[in-house]
Amino acid sequence: MGKVAVIMGSTSDMPVMQEAIDILKGFDIEVEVDIVSAHRTPEKLFEFSKTAHEKGIQVIIAGAGGAAHLPGMVASLSPLPVIGVPVKSRNSIDGWDSVLSILQMPGGVPVATVALDGAKNAGILAAQIIGSSDKCVLDKILVYKEGLKTKVIEGAKSLKNKKDR
Numbered sequence: 787m788g789k790v791a792v793i794m795g796s797t798s799d800m801p802v803m804q805e806a807i808d809i810l811k812g813f814d815i816e817v818e819v820d821i822v823s824a825h826r827t828p829e830k831l832f833e834f835s836k837t838a839h840e841k842g843i844q845v846i847i848a849g850a851g852g853a854a855h856l857p858g859m860v861a862s863l864s865p866l867p868v869i870g871v872p873v874k875s876r877n878s879i880d881g882w883d884s885v886l887s888i889l890q891m892p893g894g895v896p897v898a899t900v901a902l903d904g905a906k907n908a909g910i911l912a913a914q915i916i917g918s919s920d921k922c923v924l925d926k927i928l929v930y931k932e933g934l935k936t937k938v939i940e941g942a943k944s945l946k947n948k949k950d951r
């Protein structure tokens with residue numbers, strides 16, 4: 787099965803980033819978790835980004851708040867797909883700071899940016915990337931999507947039953 791790295795700028799991002807870890811584990815995908823900061827540990831950022839693809843990692847999820855340079859810097863150094871999670875952290879003004887610093891990448895260096903605090907979707911997207919060449923993961927995603935549909939249909943049914951009573 788594939789392997790995804792979930793990195794974040796600070797341990798304070800963990801409550802948000804845990805959702806990516808949980809959903810990936812639910813798909814039986816191996817997850818490597820680390821704290822890497824472009825600002826505070828630039829040497830570690832270089833080492834991680836330059837070697838991740840040699841360690842069997844297929845997708846990198848990078849979450850950061852405020853002046854969120856981490857995902858873009860990782861994308862500049864790594865050949866792997868990078869998914870950026872803007873985190874509304876305590877040093878964020880309102881979250882837009884983080885969103886825009888991850889979203890507006892220059893041409894040639896893409897970061898697939900999810901919604902503010904959207905770590906769960908980042909995990910699903912990473913699983914889908916792995917699932918495009920791994921039937922086992924793809925089947926789990928199909929089951930997951932079926933579950934989403936069933937939940938909505940069941941919810942609508944119980945709403946209708948309440949109304950008819």
Ligand SMILES: Nc1c(C(=O)O)ncn1[C@@H]1O[C@H](COP(=O)(O)O)[C@@H](O)[C@H]1O
Nearest residue numbers: 795796798823824825850851855856875
């Ligand atoms: N945006 C970055 C980077 C970076 O982009 O390299 N390193 C840390 N941070 C962010 O600073 C916020 C506050 O961090 P602390 O809670 O440690 O002060 C976190 O959301 C982190 O992602």
